[in-house]
Amino acid sequence: MHMNHDASAPAADPIGFDQFLAVDIRIGTIVEAEPYPEARKPSVKLVIDFGAVIGRRKSSAQIVANYPLDALVGRQVAAVVNFPPRQIGRFMSEVLTLGFPDAEGEVVLFAPDKRVPDGGRLF
Template sequence: MDPLQAFQVLDVRVGRILKAEPHEKARKPSYRLWIDFGPLGVKTSSAQITDLYRPEALTGRLVVAAVNLGVRSIAGFPSEVLVLGVRDEEGRVVLLAPEREVPLGEKVF
């Protein structure tokens, strides 16, 4: 499989966080997120992003997430999508996001 085909297997979309709250049952500090992906609907995710982000600051924020990796149960919470980020020089997760408003559910290519 060539690199372009391999990338196209992964379905990466833009969504907007509707709600974020601490995931108190998780082993590692995490938030439970509800993310609107427009035509794909609202999906949930458990994300270890507590170092740089507070729940109230996440609401309304655009994020980029892989939406076709299947559902995992994280301490009893269904994590349907994987929110994408990169580590900064101190190892904290920085969320990936579009630099301006785009339609929810838009596919990354």
């Protein structure tokens, strides 16, 4: 599934509201961040706490260009929590951490502009 991250790309095909509701996007706090030098593209291994119900989940994210490791722990991020786990090299990524491309195409994390309870669902 290749997605065009280019700002000049047209909007995707229309979907029904029920399809949007099927994608479970939650807010969580990064509790661990470590380098993942073995990944094909420079990446970071994250552990994200989504609160009492969903708990902690792992994610591999290509965010090294904009985020030093020591700036990640404690940061809230949004992630899709209901995709099947995906093998990224030797690491099992359990959630898809969300972001937008900056002018160079590097990831800028998607987060609320003020702190919200972990586990909250995007609507």
